[in-house]
Amino acid sequence: MHNRLGPYLIDEQIGRGGMGIVYSAHHEDSAEKVAIKVLPGGFSTDESFRVRFESEIDALKHLNHPNIVQIHGFGEQDGELFYVMEFIEGRSLYHIIKHDGALHWQDVMRFSISICKALKHAHDRGIIHRDIKPANLLLTTEGDAKLLDFGIAKLYGSNNLTADHAIVGTADYMAPEQTEGARPSANSDLFSLSSSMYAALCGKPPFSAPNVPAIIHKVRFEEPVRIGKRVDDLPVDVDHLIHSGLVKDPAKRIPTAMAMMHQMQAILDGFKQLMPRQTPGIELLTSDPTTEVLPEVSQDHSKSLDDQTVTGDYDSPPQQFDETITTSTGPTTSPTGESERRTHYTEVDMDASLESESVDADKAGAVLAIILLLIMVSGLAYGVWYQLRPLDSNQLITEIEATSSQNEKLRLMSEFISRFPEHEKAAAIESVFHRLKAQDELQRFRKRVLNSKITTGLSANELRIREIWKSEDTAEKRIGSLLGFTLMGESGSLIPPLAQQLIDELQAEEDQRRSQIQTQISDQIKQLQAMLKTDPEKAQQVISGLIKAYGDLAWLDDEMNTLREMAE
Template sequence: MAALERLGPYRIGRKLGRGGMGTVYAAEALDTGIIAAVKVLSAALGRDDGFRERFEAEIDTLRKLRHPNIVRLYGFGEEDGLLFYGMELVDGASLEDELQAGRRFNWREVLQISIKLCRALRHAHDRGIIHRDIKPANLLLSTDGEIKLSDFGIAKLFGHSGMTADGGVIGTAEYMAPEQADGRPVTNRCDLYSLGCVMYALCAGRPPFRARSLPEMLHMQRYAEPEPLRTFAPEAPVELEQIVADLLVKEPDRRIPTAMVLARRLEAMEHGLLRRERRSELDAADVDNEEFTYTPNVPLDATLVGTQVDAESSPPPEQQDELGFELRSDDDLPPTRIAPSPHQQRTLAPGELPSTGHTESGTVQLVGAEEAGPGQPTMAAPVGATKSSLASPAKRFTSVEETEDVDAPPVASRGPLISPQTVLLLGALVSLAAGAWYFLQPPTADALYRRILLAAASDKSDALSNARPDIDEFLARYPNDNRAPELRGYRAEIDLEKLERQFQRRPRGGAEELSPVERAYATAIRAAELDPELGITKLQALLAVYGDDAEISDRGRQCLELAERQLDRLQADAPEQLAANLEQISRQLARAEAIESSDVAKARSIYAGVVELYGDKTWARDEVARARLRLEQLPKAP
């Protein structure tokens, strides 16, 4: 086969890679000069009529994706029997390449990558598109540190062909959700499971499961439990380990439900860990500046000498008491003193309790305020004794018999002070009071959090809104809980959705009670319903005028956030909608040109209508110019 020089609008350059599906080239778009990656599929796929239909349908669907963390699909085509598609060329390497090179990502890097991928997945899932094959090989890290998700929908496209890239089966199965391995229907949560596997691999340097064959890997994905993340990445926070474990749950219904919920949990975790680190730094600074004084709870007439004793110098068992302390006779006792420190030496003031002194070798010596009397042993602390053990008083056991007064006269037996019936009644009253107290107690933070998560995971559109009372109660009772930032995000989301519904239901009139920001937003979204381009212009103007105003009200700030969301949606959908509009106009112009010879008046009215309707639209400039030209060329009406 001769070397390719051109495919569609692309001038083919160097080969970037080759696999079982086809070959990837660097290419330049002749009309725009954009450097793209062009994937040319194998000739065998091009001869498959069923695949050709799926190819066109699936690739056309993927053109809807417009997100900074998704590799953009520029277009697709066929030439000389070869199917190909052009996509954004990312200057960098895949995460698989980084892992194969031995790179271990720290947990902060994994956190940032995962949050960006969550946003990309939310963009796709909101449009009904599931990736189906999230793995490090499909995650591209550009030279400027941006993460890009590639090959959207390619797993679905090639899943019917019976073909796969060289060595790609096992690699894909390592990150495949259990329901995919079972052949069950694929949902958004499959992507979240695969993302959990990727997070595990980036932290641990290996995927959750390793197998020697594809069947073994699929079996492990369905039934095996992975080792905890911190087994291989001990530096990872416990919170991150728990989130990854929640993503790798076998049952889809028990996983984190959406990419948005996952992103909010990761952001809340990041915020909480940052606060904890700052608090730890402050606590450490306080500890460094504090001076601790330790006073042992020992008798004043005892001498406690802490020494570093090795096995050879330890006294025999008969010279040790029950705690392992060395017993010495009274003759062995040194004079009453505090053992001298290298830093200071002093004698005890009258009545002063003994305190610890640190010797140069790190041992501790405690000496009684007076010489030990007869029968009072000196105790030498065994190796490894702690402050608490040294401070414990000498053990003593006194039997009950020793406290009885043998000379006391016997006490006459008396009847019970309280009757059994009274005891039963009091017990019933106490039980009733305890039960009432228990049921009147406010719910715990964990109970509230579980109820809120169940609402967030529900498929009902109003489930999270109905959980607003639980969210408010959690934040009121437990404002310092590390889950509070996540729930504040839920509450903000509920407020935004409520405000958006209010604007959608607001009648055309009655804008006099709105603030300038609210009025401008209402005008922009109404304009966008009829003219997306005009809506984009008005929303951009709104954000430019009020976006940096620090004195804007809370409701105005919510309107600005809604404006940003609406602008993102319009800009993502604008190319597709504009293309449809241009196609409609072109069809009408073609119809007018076809009837010029038979019905000049009708053709003239179509051309004039195009000029009237779209004369002020920049995106229809070429079509309007075409209509004006035809009007000039038509014979004048009699």
């Protein structure tokens, strides 16, 4: 064990993982407490890694944000590279889930808002995290959240330091494009954050399997179970938010961390007005906070959250790193055989790195304040004019067509019908008005019927519809159970249209599932055709397994017939 690293005196070892050892330490002069991560000795002998290490750590000095664990400096001593971080008293999200269980959705929204602020700060500077997961999300004793190991996953991503075709990131939470070896983007971080939120809400990640290849297959080709199906009484808006963050296509996900943050804040604000929460927040520490900072754990990231063991709170490297590189506690030897013992320490000067940004920000802030003031004055003037102006029939029609708010559209249509009943478009507008009003009533009825918190005032049929919708049965079985309700009820009853709406949604979900399975099996058939030439015995085993699993499904007849021909 080291006694000191740079200007820091070592206190104790607080974490160990595949990518090094973490110590708590204090500055010899100021006594400031820090965490120091020492990388395995094998890294320092690779000159390209050493250059990237200093370059990447230097780039991270631009990340100066209260929700990002701060890098204080980096160095090399006795042939070992290390970097120094601020010491955080708290627990990782992984540790909280593992020991305390799933979190309340409001707590998940609150800490995720903090993480989104951190991601916006980094993404605005062109820095992608690449490995967001519960083990890298630290919840502090002050009730805030901090993001750990920014950019470190990128550091380990060189082909000469990982196994062939290795993927940098933790399989349970990585985005589909990362599993394909594509360049990660800001959207990749949002996918991983959505996966971590999913795990926080129900106790396990959205994609789990016994091994890494199976997890990656699910991430790429399968849709996760909606979080609303796993968590009782979860608001629909929370379910939709997380689902939109787990979309396979990066271009169709929530676009930015700021957009995600605004959606979560809107959800919290809406529920705060309806029913302020009285329950306490997340319990971050046990009675002895010093024992909860960095527990000793193993390196296995390949299992689901329920079973996996993850490296300590400050120590969460990518799991696919080449295990042949070992930790060295003594001097390393260069390729020529000569022993090298380099010693240096570089402190990150945050003030200097941010000085130019601060000056530009002050100027931009002044200009922005003037622009916002002008916008506010203009908006106020426009609002007064808008409220007082008399609208003729053509102006009303224009407003009706332009607004995207259904409530506003209904209000304008009602005004048009009452003021201009003889207009040539009055009948058409009235027809649309009644249709939209019926849709609005149906949506209100749907929310009431499907809301588990409402237990009184519902008929037996309405309760049965809720039971069918919330059940874990297949979409096909639930569709069959709902069909009878489409012919039920008196004239004007909302039960038949609600049942039909739910059937349409389930059918669309089932069609999408079948299409994905067909595509997946078609791709496997192509691979098996090639495998028959190189490893026919293994190919036949896979063919037999696919036929056994899917052979009785009529909608896969074409694919199954092709497999049966290949089996002959």
